[in-house]
Amino acid sequence: MIKSKSLKRFLVVLAIAGLTLSAVGCSSNKPESKSPETKVESSNFKPVEFVYSDGAKDYNVKVNTPRQKAVTLSQFMTEMLLALDLGDRMVGTALLDNPILPEFEEAYKKIPELKIGEGHSISKEAFMATGADFVSGWDMSISEQTTGAPDELIKNDITPFLAKSYSPDATVETVYEDFDLLGKIFGVEDKAKEVVDKMKNDIKNVTDKAGKIKEEDRPKVMVYDSGEDKAMAVGGGLANNLIELAGGKNVFGKENKPYINATWESVVAENPEVIVVTDYLAGSPVQEKIDFLKKHPALKNVDAIKNNKIYVVGLADLSPGVRNSKVIEKMHGYFYGENK
Incomplete structure (x- = not known):
């Protein structure tokens, strides 16, 4: 018997049900978080400003230094950062929907996996213990109970981020915009352009055929x-x-x-x-x-x-x-x- 599964993780308006610890929850035997070895010199970093919205309120976010310790609470954000070669700057991850892409497996195994409780929640204490300065995931990933409210995060120089391509009117062009902004936040703009250019080229190979x-x-x-x-x-x-x-x-x-x-x-x-x-x-x-x-x-x-x-x-x-x-x-x- 198939039970209807709400995909709030993908939708703005629906709520995901039935997450199980066996699927995404239990802590793994991954190594403890280590301080990133590769850092972007702050002197070469251009401050980034953007608006984070939790659906009820908009928050002005300013990033004055490149982010060094990221926590990702969705698979798509985990793989977006790994595509930007930021594995050494990821201190926690959770919520796989499917097996990680093969090209990211090695880097992914080095990232500590956070325990997920009932209802898509993580422990605020566990989150704070990561020392994160960046957190992103599904729209309900960031809350007062799980990571701290957005204003609390911003006050503590922790950057909350929600992909624009998560919105109801998104297109693949919006995905490119997200990669561009992430490149700026982490100080890896050249790598972000490389990722987007490859995506565009791969898609063009298909649309050239589909267009006919x-x-x-x-x-x-x-x-x-x-x-x-x-x-x-x-x-x-x-x-x-x-x-x-x-x-x-x-x-x-x-x-x-x-x-x-x-x-x-x-x-x-x-x-x-x-x-x-x-x-x-x-x-x-x-x-x-x-x-x-x-x-x-x-x-x-x-x-x-x-x-x-x-x-x-x-x-x-x-x-x-x-x-x-x-x-x-x-x-x-x-x-x-x-x-x-």
């Missing part, structure tokens, strides 16, 4: 996350943009939320030709979700079900970050028969 496909020939796509009574599916936002860049048409792409709860009647009416199922550690096994869709009586005449065009991507692939260029290529292959 007529609108009417693009497959109708639904991304299914979970749910039995209704289907939690991708609406607008970053994931929708990734589908479009891959050459597909998201059947719920006109919705103004990143994820929606769609009725099965609406799914049948939209008749997707391809269904992409998200896989993540805290959710039901992905094969269980696929079997549920195939056996659902209302879906028997949906093209994707009839033609067995059901594919899998990781939740981390659709979250903001370095994986986005990879999943665009993967989905293009799914949509046009290049990948099986």
Whole structure:
């Protein structure tokens, strides 16, 4: 039986349920945090100013020195910093959705893993013990109970950061903006440009092909996350943009939320030709979700079900970050028969 999983970790308005200690929580045997060996000289650092919003209030943040001790409370932010070669400046991490990218495994193993309690919470004492001067993750990662309220963090020269690409109207261009800002905050602007340039080049290789496909020939796509009574599916936002860049048409792409709860009647009416199922550690096994869709009586005449065009991507692939260029290529292959 599949239980509906709210993806508040990816949505601004929904709350994640069912995080288990076995998936993301228990402290690992990773080595204790060490002082970073590589530092950016403060004399060469240009102060950075930006606005951090917790949804209720905006906070003006000023970074006067390059950040040296980062705590990341989402996989996408962990991998964004690792892509910037900042592993030696990461003093705590938590909340994997999928296995870490192979190219980051070695660096990731050296980062202490923070214990996650019920409801996506970490111990404030454990957070403060890291000596962090930067913290980022999902929108509910930063709070008075877990890390200290934003104003408390700012007062103590701890930089709170929420990726702009987490917003409901984000596109891959917003991801580039996040990398650019992170490069400035950590004093690694050249590396940030290198990462973004590679992403742009990889995506262009796909969009050059997808751009030649007529609108009417693009497959109708639904991304299914979970749910039995209704289907939690991708609406607008970053994931929708990734589908479009891959050459597909998201059947719920006109919705103004990143994820929606769609009725099965609406799914049948939209008749997707391809269904992409998200896989993540805290959710039901992905094969269980696929079997549920195939056996659902209302879906028997949906093209994707009839033609067995059901594919899998990781939740981390659709979250903001370095994986986005990879999943665009993967989905293009799914949509046009290049990948099986």
